[in-house]
Amino acid sequence: xxxxxxxxxxxxxxxxxxLAAALWLVFTAPVDYQQxxxxxxxxxxxxxxxxxxxxxxxxxxFSAWHLWKKSETADILAEASAPVGAAFALVTLVSGxxxxxxxxxxxxxWDARLTSMLVLLILYMGVIAxxxxxxxxxxxxxxxxxxxxxxxIDLPIIHFSVSWWRTLHQPPSFGQASTGSTITxxxxxxxxxxxxAFIFLGTYLVILKAREIRGRKILENLETERTSHA
Amino acid sequence: xxxxxxVLKAIYRLAWKDVMADFRHRSTFSxxxxxxxxxxxxxxxxxxxxxxxxxxxxxxxxxxxxxxTTIMGLGRxxxxxxxxxxxxxxxxxxxxxxxxxxxxxxxxxxxxxxxMVMLVPLTLILFNVxxxxxxxxxxxxxxxxxxxxxxxxxxxxxxxxxxxxxxxLLALLLLPLVSPLLIAGVQAMAxxxxxxxxxxxxxxxxxxxxxxxLALAPWGFGWLVEE
Numbered sequence: 001x002x003x004x005x006x007x008x009x010x011x012x013x014x015x016x017x018x019l020a021a022a023l024w025l026v027f028t029a030p031v032d033y034q035q036x037x038x039x040x041x042x043x044x045x046x047x048x049x050x051x052x053x054x055x056x057x058x059x060x061x062f063s064a065w066h067l068w069k070k071s072e073t074a075d076i077l078a079e080a081s082a083p084v085g086a087a088f089a090l091v092t093l094v095s096g097x098x099x100x101x102x103x104x105x106x107x108x109x110w111d112a113r114l115t116s117m118l119v120l121l122i123l124y125m126g127v128i129a130x131x132x133x134x135x136x137x138x139x140x141x142x143x144x145x146x147x148x149x150x151x152x153i154d155l156p157i158i159h160f161s162v163s164w165w166r167t168l169h170q171p172p173s174f175g176q177a178s179t180g181s182t183i184t185x186x187x188x189x190x191x192x193x194x195x196x197a198f199i200f201l202g203t204y205l206v207i208l209k210a211r212e213i214r215g216r217k218i219l220e221n222l223e224t225e226r227t228s229h230a
Numbered sequence: 231x232x233x234x235x236x237v238l239k240a241i242y243r244l245a246w247k248d249v250m251a252d253f254r255h256r257s258t259f260s261x262x263x264x265x266x267x268x269x270x271x272x273x274x275x276x277x278x279x280x281x282x283x284x285x286x287x288x289x290x291x292x293x294x295x296x297x298x299t300t301i302m303g304l305g306r307x308x309x310x311x312x313x314x315x316x317x318x319x320x321x322x323x324x325x326x327x328x329x330x331x332x333x334x335x336x337x338x339x340x341x342x343x344x345x346m347v348m349l350v351p352l353t354l355i356l357f358n359v360x361x362x363x364x365x366x367x368x369x370x371x372x373x374x375x376x377x378x379x380x381x382x383x384x385x386x387x388x389x390x391x392x393x394x395x396x397x398x399l400l401a402l403l404l405l406p407l408v409s410p411l412l413i414a415g416v417q418a419m420a421x422x423x424x425x426x427x428x429x430x431x432x433x434x435x436x437x438x439x440x441x442x443x444l445a446l447a448p449w450g451f452g453w454l455v456e457e
Contacts, residue, residue, distance in 0.1 A: 067453055122406040129402055133393035143389040146450045147403065150385070153446065154407045161410035161435055165417065 001073060001214065008207045015200040022193035029190045038102055043190050045095040047198035048088045052120060055085035055202055059127070060152040063145035075141040076217070078148065079131060080209035084202060086124035092117055112163035119158050123151045137217075237329050244333025249340050251310065258306045262345045266299040270356055284357040289419035292353060293412055296372055297379070299349070300342050301401050304383040307338050308391040317391075321455055328448035335384045335447075342380060346372050367422050371436070375415040378440035379408055385447040388454055411439050 026043045062078035065071055096114065097107045108114065127148055134140030252258050270291070279287050311317040320330060350368055354361055361368070386403050390396040418432035 119406045119409060122402070126399075126403045126406065129399055130389065130393065133390065133395060133399050135394070136392070139392060142456075143454060146453055147386075147389060150382075150446070150450060151407065153442065154410070157410045157439065157442070158406075161413050164431070164435075165413045 001076075001210075004207060005211045008204060008211070011200065011204045011207070015197065015204045018193070018197035018200055022190060022197045025190035025193050030186050035103060038099055039187070041095050041099040043194045045092060045099060046191060047195045048091040048095065049117065050195060051198050051202045052085055052088040052092050052117065054199075055081050055088060055206070056120065056124075056152065056155070058206070059085060059148050063148040066141065066145045067149075075145070076210050076213050077206065078145060079141070079213050080206045082124055082127045082131075082144075082148075084205045084209060086121060086128065087205075088198075088202065089117060089121040089124060093121065110166070112159070112166045115162045115166075116155070116159045119162075120155065123155070127151070237325065240323075240325050241329050241333045241336060244330065245336035245340060248307075248334065248337030252337075252341060256306065256310065258303055259341050259344060262299050262303050262341065263348060265302055266295050266345060266349050267352065269295045269298055270353060274356065279357065281358045284359050285361065285423070288353065288357070288359055288361065288423060289416045291357070292350065292368065292372065292419065293375070293415050295349060295353070296342075296346060296376065297405075297408070297412065299345055300376065300379055300383060301397075301404060303338060303342055303345075304380070304387045304404070305397040305400055307334055307384055307387040312391050327452040327455060331384065331388075331448040331451040334388075335380055338384055339376060339380045342376050343373060346376065361423060364423060364426070367426075367428050368419060370428070371415060371419050371422065371433075374433075374436050374440060375411055378411055378436070378443045381440070381443040381447045382407060385450050385454070388451055410435065414439065 022043075026040055029040075029043075031037055031039065059078055059081040062074045062081060066074035066078055093114075096117075100109070101107050127144055130147055131140050131144045134143060273287075273291055273295075277283075277287070284291075308317065311320055321327075323330065346369065350365055350372070353359070354365070383400075383404055386400055386407075390399045390403070393399050414432045414435040418430065418436060421430055421432065422428055
């Protein structure tokens with residue numbers, strides 16, 4: 001793990017330069033003929049939505065790995081993933097909201113994707129709260145891992161039922177805008193670059209957080225050793 | 231048959247123990263019942279529906295009340311074991327962990343269902359809704375939903391039992407995860423009330439949810455209590 005932490009510094013610089021390059025592309029891209037400059041929010045919104053989901057998949061895999069092999073590394077990585085994923089989910093919701101006000105005329109709509117993302121954010125917060133709530137780190141780690149796996153099973157059901165609910169109930173009034181308006185031409189490269197930069201950003205943040213958690217664990221172990229000797 | 235009979239008996243005994251102990255002194259049942267009435271009171275005060283609006287609101291009212299009441303009951307599923315240090319004893323019982331889970335689940339389900347049997351007529355009376363011919367179907371839907379709800383709920387109760395502020399945590403974890411169940415339940419009930427038809431996609435979703443959680447929750451419980 002220490003080697004990973006050592007490499008992370010370079011990953012950080014790489015992320016920063018990728019983000020800078022992607023941002024430059026974002027601001028030099030032409031404006032959308034309908035949305036004007038608001039379209040630029042999309043370059044942050046779409047990658048963070050992807051990352052919010054992607055980090056949850058990683059969290060599930062770390063959790064399964066932890067349950068199966070009792071690996072402490074997997075436990076630390078799972079603990080580190082949750083806040084990073086929550087941050088991406090929050091960025092997605094907030095940026096979507098800011099974009100939604102001028103485009104849809106409303107900050108929020110109970111659309112299938114919005115609702116699923118909100119549930120994902122609450123789920124992340126639940127995973128974080130459960131771990132913080134249990135004093136015994138071994139029990140807490142195991143309970144959190146099981147919760148994360150159950151969340152992963154539940155998320156497709158949530159998405160499915162919510163989109164079903166919204167389509168059976170009333171057709172979304174902004175169908176054209178929300179159901180994947182195909183993006184082409186000069187607007188595409190900044191999105192691709194931004195997505196790559198966000199993947200690096202997510203990885204960097206998770207490793208950074210993992211380093212902090214491991215440091216804390218080492219410190220706690222020293223503390224218990226010291227008090228037991230005294 | 232010789233293999234499963236003792237396990238089924240043990241599940242029944244465990245559930246019976248919980249229900250009896252509850253009636254003798256823990257009285258979760260009466261707290262749940264009066265809590266559900268209090269929730270109805272809150273709804274009435276907050277929305278003041280006239281009978282026509284009330285009829286439209288009934289599915290949502292019933293499911294929200296059931297959800298909140300169930301959370302209250304779930305908070306106590308492992309309470310007596312935790313307080314008296316009996317949880318280890320329960321785990322030492324020569325039973326598969328899945329059987330222990332189903333025993334606790336059945337006990338909690340029984341208490342919740344008894345509350346519901348009283349809650350449905352009470353709701354119809356208090357909100358002046360004349361849906362008396364629908365009562366069996368409403369109860370049946372609540373019963374179906376509660377099976378999955380308590381299956382997931384007992385697992386989460388086991389997860390949070392040693393946590394600080396466990397009841398808040400239980401609600402925080404349970405509510406997002408059961409949102410599909412709530413949507414399906416409300417929609418299925420609305421269909422029953424408007425058309426009198428007990429079938430359709432929402433009922434299937436309810437059944438799927440039940441099947442998934444009844445199959446997976448015992449497995450999760452086994453992982454959770456493993457030493």
